[in-house]
Amino acid sequence: MKNVQALYQSSEILEKASELKEQLIAWRRDFHQHPELGFEEVRTAEIVARHLEQLGLEVKRGVGRTGVTAVLRGKEPGPTIGLRADMDALPIQDQKQVEYRSHVSGKMHACGHDAHTSILMGTAQFLTQMRRPERGTIKFIFQPAEEGLGGAQAMIEDGVLSDPQVDAIAGLHVFPFVPVGRITAVRGIGCAASDSIQIRIIGRGGHAAYPHMTVDAIAVSAEVISALQHIASRNVDPLDSVVITIGSIHGGTARNVIAPEVVLEGTVRTLNPELREQMPERIERVIKGITEALGATYEFTYHMGYPSVKNDDAMVDLVLKASEQVLGAGKYEIVKPSMGGEDFSYYTHKIPGVFFRLGVGNKEKNAVYPLHHPQFDLDEDALPIGVAMLAEVAHLFLQNNP
Known part of the structure; x- marks a missing residue:
């Protein structure tokens, strides 16, 4: 050899x-x-x-x-x-x-x-x-x-x-x-830091024919999901990368029942360590503002995963x-x-x-x-x-x- x-x-x-x-x-x-x-x-x-x-x-x-x-x-x-x-x-x-x-x-x-x-x-x-x-x-x-x-x-x-x-x-x-x-x-x-989030939107359930007597957690969650994307597109420097993905939605039991709560689970990816530290506060600010405006409450958990x-x-x-x-x-x-x-x-x-x-x-x-x-x-x-x-x-x- x-x-x-x-x-x-x-x-x-x-x-x-x-x-x-x-x-x-x-x-x-x-x-x-x-x-x-x-x-x-x-x-x-x-x-x-x-x-x-x-x-x-x-x-x-x-x-x-x-x-x-x-x-x-x-x-x-x-x-x-x-x-x-x-x-x-x-x-x-x-x-x-x-x-x-x-x-x-x-x-x-x-x-x-x-x-x-x-x-x-x-x-x-x-x-x-x-x-x-x-x-x-x-x-x-x-x-x-x-x-x-x-x-x-x-x-x-x-x-x-x-x-x-x-x-x-x-x-x-x-x-x-x-x-x-x-x-x-x-x-x-x-590779990005990989964190996970869980959001529980708490509304008030009821009959689908009487939405004015309820707080529709599914409708509120839809607004939250949409607004979270504004963090990446309008709240973060375009030269910094961030991805917020909601990959799981659980709520509702029947087509004619307004759901009292919805649980959202997702992931947050960042490259900048400083931006990563800011994400829990930025995300919660969006959730808080939307739920307050629409009469719901929330529970929010942010788990720091891999750096x-x-x-x-x-x-x-x-x-x-x-x-x-x-x-x-x-x-x-x-x-x-x-x-x-x-x-x-x-x-x-x-x-x-x-x-x-x-x-x-x-x-x-x-x-x-x-x-x-x-x-x-x-x-x-x-x-x-x-x-x-x-x-x-x-x-x-x-x-x-x-």
Whole structure:
């Protein structure tokens, strides 16, 4: 085998990673057939842990409840980089007609975490079997419960960024609107803060034929929903991004009964941390004004969810350089931030980090559906690219940092 330095100086690194392709596909399809929701990833975590132990790594189970970590140490002391993958699935019914579709009713890997887990397993094998790093340490982080349950925070509270102390972290996310063979990244804020709201509009119910004797909670809620959009269009600087979406409405029991109350649930996405802090007051001011004007009352709950992902410029540069090493020149693009939420943000608020997108789109293989879609799938040719990218980012970080 050629030495590791030579491999890292050409696209031969991708050729080497491609030797793992069949195994990567097998892992990914197995996870896809057996999806587990957040903090339920017992089977997935056991498969991951056994593989890491077989590689001879220092493995810890039960980190952040169902997470797994493994440590690969170099010959000499040096910095530590963390590489993270999330393992949980979504409560979505798989509608694909493929042999590896989900075997679990109402659960599906619709966000590609099966691929993330497989890629990081492959990265651990790739780096271990090629040659341990000359100096420094790589910590593999297999995280539970990214989909709204804050698994990253649970792992941090369980000490995932210590013993050894992690100096920087990298992660990737498959993306179907980027073709296979390409990488995208964002400088600065990469993903939005993701918060949730619940609004209870309290009116006075009655007969549909006598609306003047009631306070129609459904009519009031319609005004509230409409007015909330004015925050984004007329109350916030157009150069600041904010999304307010009401995704759930529950109220009423019959066509001829005016509903006494309605419960609205939604999400608020922001990129600017200062604007995020202002949103609870701005939203409640709208609700208060409309309900008072129309004779209703309200209850309002604002829950701060994931903060925004902060990509470190130096770490982004490593991703771009890694892309050139793995895929050749011109295979990456710096793009605008996403309004999607991602709990990788908890890591980037603690240490420098980078979260980049791995292209998995391919019309010929029907890999065209968006994330969280019941027919989401990906081009598995991207799996060894993910391995090569994470391995090269880790190598460059350990090489370039004292």
